[in-house]
Amino acid sequence: MNKFKRKLMNLGLKYVKPRIHDKKVQHIIKDYNLPDPLIFQNGEKVIDKKQWIEKRRAEILHLFKENVYGKIPTEAVETNYNIINEDKKALNGFATRKAIKITFRRGRRQIDAKLQIYVPNNVDRPVPAFVGLPNWWLGYKRSLWPFKHVIQRGYALATARFGDFDPNSDNFKNGVHPLFYKEGQTRPLENEWGTIGAWSWGLIELMNYFESDSDIDQNRIAVLGHSRMGKAALWAGVNDERFSIVISNNSGCCGAALFRRKIGETIKMINECFPHWLCFNFKKYNNREFNLPVDQHILIALVAPRPVYIASGQDDIWADPIGEFLSAKHADPVYKLLGTTGLGTDKMPKINEPIMSTIGYHIRQGGHKLSLYDWHRYMDFADLYL
Numbered sequence: 001m002n003k004f005k006r007k008l009m010n011l012g013l014k015y016v017k018p019r020i021h022d023k024k025v026q027h028i029i030k031d032y033n034l035p036d037p038l039i040f041q042n043g044e045k046v047i048d049k050k051q052w053i054e055k056r057r058a059e060i061l062h063l064f065k066e067n068v069y070g071k072i073p074t075e076a077v078e079t080n081y082n083i084i085n086e087d088k089k090a091l092n093g094f095a096t097r098k099a100i101k102i103t104f105r106r107g108r109r110q111i112d113a114k115l116q117i118y119v120p121n122n123v124d125r126p127v128p129a130f131v132g133l134p135n136w137w138l139g140y141k142r143s144l145w146p147f148k149h150v151i152q153r154g155y156a157l158a159t160a161r162f163g164d165f166d167p168n169s170d171n172f173k174n175g176v177h178p179l180f181y182k183e184g185q186t187r188p189l190e191n192e193w194g195t196i197g198a199w200s201w202g203l204i205e206l207m208n209y210f211e212s213d214s215d216i217d218q219n220r221i222a223v224l225g226h227s228r229m230g231k232a233a234l235w236a237g238v239n240d241e242r243f244s245i246v247i248s249n250n251s252g253c254c255g256a257a258l259f260r261r262k263i264g265e266t267i268k269m270i271n272e273c274f275p276h277w278l279c280f281n282f283k284k285y286n287n288r289e290f291n292l293p294v295d296q297h298i299l300i301a302l303v304a305p306r307p308v309y310i311a312s313g314q315d316d317i318w319a320d321p322i323g324e325f326l327s328a329k330h331a332d333p334v335y336k337l338l339g340t341t342g343l344g345t346d347k348m349p350k351i352n353e354p355i356m357s358t359i360g361y362h363i364r365q366g367g368h369k370l371s372l373y374d375w376h377r378y379m380d381f382a383d384l385y386l
């Protein structure tokens with residue numbers, strides 16, 4: 001029995017095999033009763049671009065903060081950047097590799113994070129960059145960060161350790177959370193950030209760093225993440241509009257997949273297996289997906305009009321590939337309202353046939369991983385839009 005089926009069994013749930021490319025599954029949208037991104041909470045319709053930008057976007061962002069991910073603190077921290085190592089002839093002379101220690105301080109509390117950047121040599125600087133938190137430190141082998149390939153295509157690649165921001169434990173003591181606690185506080189409040197929020201905060205702080213690094217073009221940054229880091233990349237990209245492109249690889253539940261389909265990982269499962277990932281309010285929606293005022297197509301829409309790329313693995317049933325595609329599809333009206341090409345189709349593409357519209361999407365052969373195939377599609381996308 002595989003890990004996925006065992007997880008379901010432990011939770012007393014039955015395995016339902018989704019039917020990839022089954023037209024019925026793809027198109028019974030009415031049954032999901034998805035909230036409409038273009039209808040305000042009071043029932044009024046968003047009539048133009050201006051209303052979306054000035055009012056509806058803020059309303060939705062608030063709903064996601066209160067009910068799903070929790071608020072990321074916006075209070076300033078004192079930061080110090082220290083280059084601890086620089087090798088101008090890294091990767092056989094093709095790149096400069098820098099290691100930077102970032103110190104974050106608030107009051108008496110402090111944490112450090114280490115950032116590593118590969119910048120291609122022999123190209124004009126500043127260069128566009130991909131940034132992310134690789135899943136490696138989980139002992140997780142399925143997240144490939146192919147420095148050489150990225151350098152060869154003219155991009156910088158910046159990575160940091162997710163554990164420096166939050167080690168993925170449920171006590172909220174060893175990462176960034178304590179920096180923002182009020183007197184006597186020991187854990188986030190019901191509507192405050194969990195671990196995914198802390199990882200997103202880390203990505204946003206890396207964006208702050210780029211503003212001080214003349215090798216990196218802060219106007220051409222793609223934030224990318226796989227799986228749990230794909231959830232964090234989306235949430236970072238939504239909260240910080242300085243990211244020019246947002247890429248979410250096999251991010252599943254609380255990433256790109258629609259909650260209301262309840263295929264693969266569900267709200268209850270994620271809250272039970274990872275009670276610290278989302279905000280405490282999110283637990284109210286266990287088995288109550290239809291009460292949630294949002295769904296993930298609306299999260300994707302919050303990236304608009306910036307290009308966003310969602311990708312699935314054909315066998316990655318736990319992440320619900322069809323649900324990931326449908327989020328992209330139902331974000332389309334917002335992208336269109338803002339004058340972009342949106343997804344450009346309403347049909348799920350065939351395996352390994354990427355869509356490169358303002359909303360990018362592909363479903364690749366194979367399962368849950370970040371592969372070289374995925375990376376090259378993301379770089380094709382960046383070539384088009386960065």
Ligand code: GTR
Pocket residue numbers: 226227228229252253265270273
């Ligand atoms: C799984 C989790 C998923 C996904 C994945 C990963 O155990 O259920 O939501 O985040 O971990 O990060 O690899």
